[in-house]
Amino acid sequence: MTFLFDICQFLNDSAIGTAIRESDLMFPIIESVHVLGITLLVGTVAILDLRLLGLILRREPVSQIAGQILPWTWAGFAIMFASGFLLFWAEAVKCYGNPAFRLKVLLLVLVGLNPSIFHSTIYRRVSEWDTASVTPARARLAAVLSLSLWSGVIVTGRAIAYFKSALR
Amino acid sequence: MSLLGLFRWLGGTPVGALIRDSTWGFAIVEMIHLLALAVLGGTILILDLRLIGLGLRRQPVRLLARELSPWFTGSLLVMVVSGTVLTSGETLKCFYNQAFRWKMLLLAAAIAFYYTLHWKVVRSDGGEVGIASRLAGVISLMLWLSVGVAGRAIGLI
Numbered sequence: 638m639t640f641l642f643d644i645c646q647f648l649n650d651s652a653i654g655t656a657i658r659e660s661d662l663m664f665p666i667i668e669s670v671h672v673l674g675i676t677l678l679v680g681t682v683a684i685l686d687l688r689l690l691g692l693i694l695r696r697e698p699v700s701q702i703a704g705q706i707l708p709w710t711w712a713g714f715a716i717m718f719a720s721g722f723l724l725f726w727a728e729a730v731k732c733y734g735n736p737a738f739r740l741k742v743l744l745l746v747l748v749g750l751n752p753s754i755f756h757s758t759i760y761r762r763v764s765e766w767d768t769a770s771v772t773p774a775r776a777r778l779a780a781v782l783s784l785s786l787w788s789g790v791i792v793t794g795r796a797i798a799y800f801k802s803a804l805r
Numbered sequence: 806m807s808l809l810g811l812f813r814w815l816g817g818t819p820v821g822a823l824i825r826d827s828t829w830g831f832a833i834v835e836m837i838h839l840l841a842l843a844v845l846g847g848t849i850l851i852l853d854l855r856l857i858g859l860g861l862r863r864q865p866v867r868l869l870a871r872e873l874s875p876w877f878t879g880s881l882l883v884m885v886v887s888g889t890v891l892t893s894g895e896t897l898k899c900f901y902n903q904a905f906r907w908k909m910l911l912l913a914a915a916i917a918f919y920y921t922l923h924w925k926v927v928r929s930d931g932g933e934v935g936i937a938s939r940l941a942g943v944i945s946l947m948l949w950l951s952v953g954v955a956g957r958a959i960g961l962i
Contacts, residue, residue, distance in 0.1 A: 669957045672842075673950070680847020693872045697864055709854070771838045787807045791843060799832050 645729035657727035664727060671720040675794075679787045681706045683801030688781035694771035700763050737796035744793060748786040755779040809900060815889070824894030831894050840886040842953070845880035848873040849949050856942030858934035866930035867939070871941065881916075904958035911955055915948035921942035 642726040648654050657663045687693045688702050725732055759775045766772055774779075806814070815821060854860035855869055892899050899905040926941040952957045 665961050666955065669954055672839075672957060673846075673953065675839075675843055676846030677850060678952075679843040680850050683844060683847050684851055687876075693876070694868075697868075701863055702861065705863065706851075709850075709860060788840055788844075791839050795836050795839055796832065799829075800894070 639701055642733055644729075645733040648726050648729040651726070654726045654729065657723060664724070667720050667723050671717060671724060674713050674716035674720055675791060676713075679709060679791065681710040681713060682783060682787060685710075686780035686783050689772050689776050691771035691777075696768075697768045699772065699776075701741050703760075703763075732797070735800050737793045737800045741790060741793035741797065744786055744789045746789060748783070751779060751782050751786060804805050812900045815893045818893060821889055821893035821896065822888060831891065834887050834890050836962075838884060838891060841880045841883035841887065844876060845884055846949070848877045848880065849945065851928075852877075853942040853946045856934070856938045856945075858939065860956040865932065866927055870927045898940070899959070901962065902959055904955050904962050908952055908955035908959065911948060913951045914954055915945070918945060919947055 656725070657667065684693070685699075685703055685706055688695075688699060694702060755776070759773060759779065766776070771777070820908050824834065851860060852866075852873055855862065855864070855866055861869060876885050891926055892905075926937050930938065
């Protein structure tokens with residue numbers, strides 16, 4: 638694991654990392670962008686998940702909702718990832734030892750796997766259940782997983798700051 | 806009772822004391838506040854993007870508004886309740902905080918706009934994305950966005 642730590646140390650000590658960390662405004666501004674990115678990403682993901690569960694827009698075809706929303710989800714992901722990486726860059730060493738951060742990274746991997754599996758399996762046959770108000774069990778499972786994992790990402794993400802102060 | 810008196814009273818309630826005295830109380834309520842934000846922000850984004858002519862374009866505005874409004878109201882309610890609990894943990898700090906004052910003003914404006922002009926535009930939707938529709942979408946997005954930014958700033962000043 639020292640290799641990972643070395644990378645964190647390197648990022649932490651780099652000019653950009655130091656600049657973000659030492660600036661009064663940069664960190665909070667990037668953080669605000671990060672939170673707005675959450676709304677875009679998780680908000681649009683939730684709309685599709687709630688449709689899969691049959692809780693909203695029951696009469697609209699799933700593929701139509703997914704197709705129209707996906708570009709916005711990707712935009713949110715891009716904003717989240719870019720701003721999140723900048724935040725990590727500034728505090729890489731603190732993040733390395735932070736239990737909330739570690740859990741968040743784990744959840745992010747899982748939350749990334751979920752749509753990959755969903756799209757390569759059950760969603761391939763979406764034409765068979767596109768207009769069903771309640772979708773197949775596997776699609777609903779994917780939706781529940783997605784909603785819980787993203788909630789976990791938000792919660793652990795917020796918790797990073799609390800652990801930092803607890804350990805200091 | 807004066808406004809300051811109201812804040813003092815809120816801080817003196819058992820909830821206020823609980824939030825102040827517990828290690829994780831504030832953090833947990835803040836996480837609930839954030840989770841509700843994702844839902845609230847999502848519903849606002851979907852509806853306002855549609856009013857501007859983006860996103861779920863094939864669904865009628867009225868349908869989206871009808872389907873999303875329980876989620877809007879529900880998440881707003883969770884945000885207001887959790888926000889009040891958070892405030893009760895640091896009433897005087899909030900009362901004198903400029904960002905907090907702005908947030909409350911902007912929140913009142915955003916809610917008022919949502920249930921008046923925004924609502925009118927949504928209900929009068931004739932299928933075409935006109936200037937009134939776009940304007941309502943943009944203004945609503947800006948108002949809610951500024952509520953969020955002012956909210957984040959409470960912890961910074």
